[in-house]
Amino acid sequence: MPIEIPTLNFIALAPPLIVIGTALLVLLFDLAVTDKRVLGYLGLVGVVIAAGVSIAMGPRPATTFQAMAISDGYALFFNLVFLATAGLSILIAIDYLERHDLQRGEYYALLLFSASGMMLMAAATDLIVVFLGLEIMSVALYILAGFNWRQLASAEAAMKYFILGAFASAFFLYGAALTYGATGTTNLNQIGLWLSGGNSDPMALVGLGLLLAGFAFKVAAVPFQWWTPDVYQGAPTSVTAFMSVGAKGAGFAALIRVLRSGFGDSAYSADWALAAAVLAVLTMTFGNLAALPQKDVKRMLGYSSIAHAGYILVGVAAASESGVRGVLFYLLAYAFMNVGAFAVASALERRGEFSTTQRDYAGLSQREPLLAVAMTVFMLSLTGMPPLVGFWGKLFVFRAAVEAGMSWLAIVGVINSAVSAFYYLGVVVQMYMRAPAEYSPRLVGEESDAKKPAAVNLEVAIGTAVLLAMLLTVVLGLWPGPVASLVTMMPLG
Amino acid sequence: MIPLHWWLIVAAALFCIGLYGVLSRKNAIGVLMGIELMLNAVNVNLVAFWRYITPQVLTGQIFAIFVITVAAAEAAVGLAIIIAAYRRRDTVIVDELDIMRW
Numbered sequence: 001m002p003i004e005i006p007t008l009n010f011i012a013l014a015p016p017l018i019v020i021g022t023a024l025l026v027l028l029f030d031l032a033v034t035d036k037r038v039l040g041y042l043g044l045v046g047v048v049i050a051a052g053v054s055i056a057m058g059p060r061p062a063t064t065f066q067a068m069a070i071s072d073g074y075a076l077f078f079n080l081v082f083l084a085t086a087g088l089s090i091l092i093a094i095d096y097l098e099r100h101d102l103q104r105g106e107y108y109a110l111l112l113f114s115a116s117g118m119m120l121m122a123a124a125t126d127l128i129v130v131f132l133g134l135e136i137m138s139v140a141l142y143i144l145a146g147f148n149w150r151q152l153a154s155a156e157a158a159m160k161y162f163i164l165g166a167f168a169s170a171f172f173l174y175g176a177a178l179t180y181g182a183t184g185t186t187n188l189n190q191i192g193l194w195l196s197g198g199n200s201d202p203m204a205l206v207g208l209g210l211l212l213a214g215f216a217f218k219v220a221a222v223p224f225q226w227w228t229p230d231v232y233q234g235a236p237t238s239v240t241a242f243m244s245v246g247a248k249g250a251g252f253a254a255l256i257r258v259l260r261s262g263f264g265d266s267a268y269s270a271d272w273a274l275a276a277a278v279l280a281v282l283t284m285t286f287g288n289l290a291a292l293p294q295k296d297v298k299r300m301l302g303y304s305s306i307a308h309a310g311y312i313l314v315g316v317a318a319a320s321e322s323g324v325r326g327v328l329f330y331l332l333a334y335a336f337m338n339v340g341a342f343a344v345a346s347a348l349e350r351r352g353e354f355s356t357t358q359r360d361y362a363g364l365s366q367r368e369p370l371l372a373v374a375m376t377v378f379m380l381s382l383t384g385m386p387p388l389v390g391f392w393g394k395l396f397v398f399r400a401a402v403e404a405g406m407s408w409l410a411i412v413g414v415i416n417s418a419v420s421a422f423y424y425l426g427v428v429v430q431m432y433m434r435a436p437a438e439y440s441p442r443l444v445g446e447e448s449d450a451k452k453p454a455a456v457n458l459e460v461a462i463g464t465a466v467l468l469a470m471l472l473t474v475v476l477g478l479w480p481g482p483v484a485s486l487v488t489m490m491p492l493g
Numbered sequence: 494m495i496p497l498h499w500w501l502i503v504a505a506a507l508f509c510i511g512l513y514g515v516l517s518r519k520n521a522i523g524v525l526m527g528i529e530l531m532l533n534a535v536n537v538n539l540v541a542f543w544r545y546i547t548p549q550v551l552t553g554q555i556f557a558i559f560v561i562t563v564a565a566a567e568a569a570v571g572l573a574i575i576i577a578a579y580r581r582r583d584t585v586i587v588d589e590l591d592i593m594r595w
Contacts, residue, residue: 128556135563139570146574155578156590162571163524163587167515169567170531173560174508177535181501181542186552230593299593 009064012071015050016119022046023112030105040094043108047087054079068126073490078122086115089242091465096238114140118250127176127186145235157234164227172214178207188261195266218251222282232302241342276317284310284416298356315397318404325487326396333393340469341378363436372431374470379424384417388477500541508534521585
């Protein structure tokens with residue numbers, strides 16, 4: 001029996017391969033380099049190269065590995081989202097880890113591995129590859145969540161994330177197995193062909209439901225959101241910044257491709273659109289209401305990220321090209337504003353302390369005017385105030401819902417955005433209208449003699465991250481045109 | 494030959510036993526074992542589907558092999574995380590890891 005050598009187009013997967021290569025280099029140099037910050041900058045170089053290659057490849061769809069993965073405009077755009085997130089997170093981590101005595105080479109390698117998993121998820125056109133990308137991303141994130149192993153909160157966050165993440169993977173896999181059983185293939189396009197041929201099978205519907213449940217865990221949608229606040233609060237802030245955008249973005253990237261390529265033209269397309277709409281309403285309402293009473297800014301941002309998953313689900317529920325475009329724009333906007341908010345949060349944590357309560361932000365405008373301005377920009381953008389980038393993201397997903405005849409969904413979304421203003425602006429009020437608080441150690445932190453909050457020493461890398469994120473939030477808000485037209489040129493291949 | 498749905502029933506039962514284990518166990522190791530049962534239920538499904546529906550293509554088998562491999566990696570990382578938590582807190586009971594509450 002002749003053995004067929006499959007044609008392997010490695011070029012099509014160049015961006016994730018570059019990121020993996022950089023991660024391996026980081027691990028290798030970790031043995032020799034004593035100043036681990038160098039490894040962070042090395043990782044940054046890899047991220048920039050991968051982003052450059054993604055842009056240079058352009059939106060010419062090319063399938064590879066027996067049609068198991070594709071590099072279309074959609075995947076390349078998501079590459080940019082993940083690489084921007086990874087790059088900013090590395091900048092944050094370089095200083096954050098130094099400050100908390102956590103500087104280790106593995107951190108950057110794990111972060112890059114995780115980013116490559118995300119990129120693979122966006123490029124996957126086969127359920128097996130979606131699963132692999134999901135696990136490459138998740139396993140690295142479990143470790144990163146527990147990276148601050150001296151802190152109990154971090155170990156606890158890692159454990160909760162791991163148990164619930166593995167649990168979600170089992171649901172995803174059972175759904176994938178049932179879909180395979182019903183359609184006889186794991187390739188999304190073949191599944192789409194089979195279903196659009198008028199075939200239907202209750203097993204495929206159950207499979208779709210379980211796949212949805214698995215993804216809902218990853219993007220933190222109600223009723224699978226319980227891990228989110230704990231993990232976001234307990235994990236090191238530089239990790240929270242990365243996974244809040246990365247894991248959510250990757251979950252949505254794969255979810256949308258599974259729904260549209262696999263189940264888009266089927267008897268079930270109305271079912272999943274309705275399911276996404278219901279999930280969207282529950283998710284944004286729960287996220288916003290639960291965020292209202294939060295005293296800890298990281299935890300508040302955790303609940304708010306649930307709300308944002310709800311807004312993005314509105315775009316998914318629209319089940320149209322413009323819905324997908326809205327989601328793409330939203331996630332890019334979310335990458336800058338949310339990572340930026342966490343960058344400010346990590347800049348405010350002093351050595352060995354984890355000061356993230358609202359009180360720690362009191363009077364920040366007097367202590368650190370630049371950080372206060374940046375945080376205000378991020379908070380307003382997350383609320384959806386024009387002319388910041390978050391406004392356009394919301395506009396595009398809500399408009400897609402209206403076009404799809406789901407005006408009620410857009411109305412619920414707008415009301416929710418109004419509710420979210422309360423807790424986002426609460427932080428701004430603390431920074432500008434409250435006097436700096438007497439220092440008091442809390443929760444997991446060690447005792448400290450300091451009475452007054454000291455001035456924050458803003459280091460170069462973390463400051464660059466804050467500045468870059470703020471600039472992009474403002475500039476893309478004032479000139480959303482280029483990205484908006486870029487998004488229309490990036491269809492699912 | 495044993496009909497396909499017998500296999501599916503076994504797999505579904507195994508999945509539910511695992512699910513029950515995850516939801517009812519307080520011990521993190523027990524929870525992990527429940528998750529492993531759920532993953533094995535998936536493997537039974539995959540191999541059964543391969544044998545009965547697409548015996549000429551190896552998709553189901555390959556998928557099962559990937560699941561086994563990834564489950565092993567996940568268990569390794571998971572046990573390490575549980576040990577790290579145990580060293581900090583002297584417990585593997587999930588309910589007692591509760592410093593973060595809303």
